[in-house]
């Protein structure tokens with residue numbers, strides 16, 4: 005906050021001068037060596053994997069080389085069946101995620117309003133959180149069948165709790181000073197909620213959504229493991245049965261790409277919506 | 290029209306009501322935090338403020354000045370005593386009160402203009418008319434070019450000035466100011482003092498200002514309430530007999546110097562150095 009007059013207006017700070025970012029990047033590398041180290045580790049590991057598996061006598065059907073996985077992955081990209089499975093899994097995960105997010109925000113908002121409700125509900129939330137929720141997948145398949153429903157519900161159940169916990173923590177995180185300021189002008193409880201508590205909770209809610217969206221993919225895959233005729237989880241099991249290990253790794257690669265894309269989308273939305281928060285605050289896990 | 294007797298038993302005349310526009314009697318405040326020792330913040334505080342009067346409160350840090358202002362604003366419960374504004378018991382926030390907080394307390398997700406309009410939104414006042422007023426107020430405090438910026442793009446002093454605009458935007462009859470100029474440089478501070486006097490004079494507000502600056506208290510006020518260290522009591526209430534309207538040159542006068550010295554002596558005696 006040194007130069008006030010030249011500070012770019014926040015929402016559209018995109019067109020920046022060319023000299024400044026370059027200087028900043030060089031400075032960043034000095035202060036944050038991980039910017040170099042992270043890709044360097046990746047390259048070293050992949051190269052070692054590529055060139056050491058044969059000399060070490062590791063069988064291809066146990067651990068295929070990165071180039072073989074890449075070949076299998078590229079082959080999948082040309083296969084309509086693969087894309088159909090991607091669509092199935094993404095639809096299940098996203099539907100589950102949306103249900104979880106909306107549900108957790110509504111329930112969390114209600115719980116955070118009334119202290120008695122919060123005190124009553126929180127022990128159960130904590131208890132349920134300690135249950136490994138993948139363990140209920142078989143039950144979901146029994147209850148909701150082999151179709152998409154059981155996967156959507158798995159995705160929703162797994163994504164629900166991280167969002168819920170963050171919504172509750174976020175709604176309680178508002179500065180007492182800001183609440184007092186609004187109170188002094190005669191604001192109602194609802195106005196204080198809308199004008200202070202909810203915006204204060206947004207960084208937390210996004211932290212929860214970030215975890216939740218990745219969990220929802222996990223939930224859909226686990227559901228597909230138990231019983232499905234389509235989806236990436238199904239394809240992964242098929243590759244396993246057929247001893248197509250490069251194909252199995254290709255699905256794993258596809259799943260990580262999905263996870264990363266989902267994470268980046270949430271992060272982008274967070275940056276746009278919670279623009280005032282520089283990202284160094286908020287988020288309970 | 291029959292006038293109901295005040296709880297003290299005195300029948301209040303209209304002049305009385307005018308003179309006791311803000312009426313504080315036997316005020317005590319003891320904070321009782323759940324997890325620590327109680328703090329006796331205010332003890333036996335009695336004073337009145339006339340309608341349209343400008344009163345400053347000075348006293349050492351921690352003597353309960355903010356507490357006093359928050360009790361007047363209906364934000365903090367008193368432990369004992371009566372507090373009335375325009376004859377009505379203060380039991381919660383009132384719309385005719387505008388408060389400037391010690392910290393700017395802006396909402397980081399709103400632009401400066403939207404922040405200034407918070408009271409208008411809360412009280413559901415006419416938005417277009419008040420928007421114009423908000424822009425004028427921002428111009429007046431030198432933030433005309435910053436209406437659409439966000440608080441984190443402004444310095445602390447600029448944020449504090451926005452906080453002052455927010456307290457004025459709905460034209461409250463009573464203005465409570467908690468060290469509003471603490472974060473400002475000396476030049477801006479003097480300018481803001483003069484502007485505050487102008488607003489106060491033109492809009493005939495009743496103002497209570499907490500400040501650490503003795504010359505500022507003398508320059509602005511009709512009366513200065515000097516408080517003791519905690520628990521805050523009133524040491525003396527000093528009438529400032531300087532002609533109005535005032536400008537900064539009055540501070541060079543002997544009369545002003547005498548007032549400043551007199552108040553300063555309290556601080557020196559109590560061993561509190563500002």
Ligand SMILES: Nc1ncnc2c1ncn2[C@@H]1O[C@H](COP(=O)(O)OP(=O)(O)OP(=O)(O)O)[C@@H](O)[C@H]1O
Nearest residue numbers: 320322328330349350351352353354355356357519
């Ligand atoms: N919410 C609170 N709970 C407990 N104690 C409090 C609370 N607010 C203030 N106090 C205590 O009451 C006393 C008076 O505080 P107050 O903020 O009113 O002082 P002040 O005169 O405004 O000080 P300063 O000049 O430093 O702003 C202090 O000792 C403070 O620690």
Ligand SMILES: [Mg+2]
Nearest residue numbers: 354355356391
């Ligand atoms: Mg204070």
